[in-house]
Amino acid sequence: MSSLYLDFPMLGEIDQLQRRVEELFGGTTSLRAERRGAFPSINIGSTAKSVEILAFVPGVDPSSLEVTTDKGVLALSGERSAIPVPEGGKRYAQERFAGSFRRTVELPQNVDSSKVSARYLNGCLRISIAKEEPSAPKSISIQRGE
Amino acid sequence: MSETKQNGTGQASDHRNSQQMGYPVQRAVQPPVDIVEDASGITLWMDLPGVSPEKLDLQVHDANLFIKAEADVVAAEDLRLHHAELQVPRFSRTFALSTDFDTEKIQANLKDGVLKLSIPRHEKARPRRIEVQAG
Numbered sequence: 001m002s003s004l005y006l007d008f009p010m011l012g013e014i015d016q017l018q019r020r021v022e023e024l025f026g027g028t029t030s031l032r033a034e035r036r037g038a039f040p041s042i043n044i045g046s047t048a049k050s051v052e053i054l055a056f057v058p059g060v061d062p063s064s065l066e067v068t069t070d071k072g073v074l075a076l077s078g079e080r081s082a083i084p085v086p087e088g089g090k091r092y093a094q095e096r097f098a099g100s101f102r103r104t105v106e107l108p109q110n111v112d113s114s115k116v117s118a119r120y121l122n123g124c125l126r127i128s129i130a131k132e133e134p135s136a137p138k139s140i141s142i143q144r145g146e
Numbered sequence: 147m148s149e150t151k152q153n154g155t156g157q158a159s160d161h162r163n164s165q166q167m168g169y170p171v172q173r174a175v176q177p178p179v180d181i182v183e184d185a186s187g188i189t190l191w192m193d194l195p196g197v198s199p200e201k202l203d204l205q206v207h208d209a210n211l212f213i214k215a216e217a218d219v220v221a222a223e224d225l226r227l228h229h230a231e232l233q234v235p236r237f238s239r240t241f242a243l244s245t246d247f248d249t250e251k252i253q254a255n256l257k258d259g260v261l262k263l264s265i266p267r268h269e270k271a272r273p274r275r276i277e278v279q280a281g
Contacts, residue, residue, distance in 0.1 A: 041231035047222045056195035056232055058259030082180075083191055089184030096178045096193055122218065123195035123259015 039097035040076070040125075044105065051111055051129045055103070058123030059096075065120070067127060069113040074127065077102040174214070174238035185273050187247065187266035194237055195259040202256055204263075206249040211241045213261070246271035 043054040055076055057065065065078040082098035085091045107113065107129060115130035180191045194202070196217030203214040217235035243249060246267050253264040 042229070043227065043232060044229040045221070045225045045227040047224045047226070052221070052225060056193075056259075058193045058195040059191075060258070083182060085182055086184040086189075089182055092181040092183060092188075094180050096180045096191060120258075121196075122198055123193070124217075 038103055039080075039101045040103065042076075042103060042105065046108075046131075049131055051108060051131065053105060053127040053129075055125040055127065056123065057120075057125050060123070062120035062125070065118075065125060067116070067118050067125075069107070069116060069129075072107050072109070072113070074105045074107055074113075074116075074129070075102060076104075076125070076127075173234045174236040175232065175234055176239050177215075177237045179239070185267075187264065190241075190261075190263040190265065192237075192239070192261040192263070193259065194256065194261050195232075196235065197237070197256065197259060197261075199256050202254075202261065204252075204254055206243070206252070209243050209245060209249075211243050211249075211252075211263075211265075212238075213240070214238045215261075 040055045040057045042056070045052045045054075053074065057076075057078065057080075060078050060080050065076065068075045077100070079100040080096075080098055082094070083096075110132050111129045112132050113129060116127065118125060118127045120126075177193050179193075182189050192213065194215045194217075196219075197215040198218055201216040201218065203212075205212040205214075215237040217237075219235050243265065247265050248268045249265070251266045255262045
């Protein structure tokens with residue numbers, strides 16, 4: 001898997017089941033196929049050299065985004081304003097998140113939190129945190145005991 | 147303007163339909179929208195994170211507005227995904243448009259992963275004030 005998306009049909013089936021269960025128990029059903037809950041949605045992956053976090057923050061001015069690391073926890077916060085209703089107009093749908101948000105990700109032990117880079121492109125914030133040492137697989141030689 | 151849904155369950159049924167029709171399975175996320183209306187027409191905002199203008203496909207056909215998009219996926223070869231809240235880099239949503247709207251004059255703008263569509267009303271469909279003349 002070499003992308004920050006998980007294109008795996010079985011998870012879709014699980015989501016569908018989850019939705020059915022929510023319907024049965026009278027939970028809210030959303031038209032969104034994204035996993036409900038926190039904004040922004042986050043995908044997390046890792047390479048041999050870094051931990052990669054992709055946060056989906058469309059329509060947010062990158063200068064208003066704040067990324068911090070403290071005691072092994074990465075925090076992303078910011079704000080997205082609601083679309084105003086025009087004078088004499090009507091609002092038909094408001095599904096997009098509006099308001100201030102904050103999400104935190106616990107980082108693994110082996111990252112160097114002084115080496116963090118963040119880049120915003122087309123509404124995606126990609127945060128890359130370098131690992132302390134490349135965790136190359138190594139084989140351990142076994143010595144015969146006397 | 148209303149949403150067109152297939153079989154009522156959105157994504158999962160699209161998946162099944164495409165299988166029945168012999169097309170390759172293409173799962174897609176239904177992106178959230180904000181829609182407001184004023185006298186001149188409708189304005190729609192849609193979250194499409196990661197989508198560049200080249201990967202956005204807008205089509206009007208039989209008074210249906212089809213919005214399809216694909217996010218750019220750039221990642222290192224050895225990347226292993228641990229956690230995914232947005233699982234597929236594809237978006238798809240369809241809306242039925244009333245004939246009051248002038249589909250020839252739809253304006254689309256994609257900025258920072260948000261699509262803004264301005265769908266104007268036909269001149270004749272706009273509300274008018276009629277002057278009453280004293281007889």
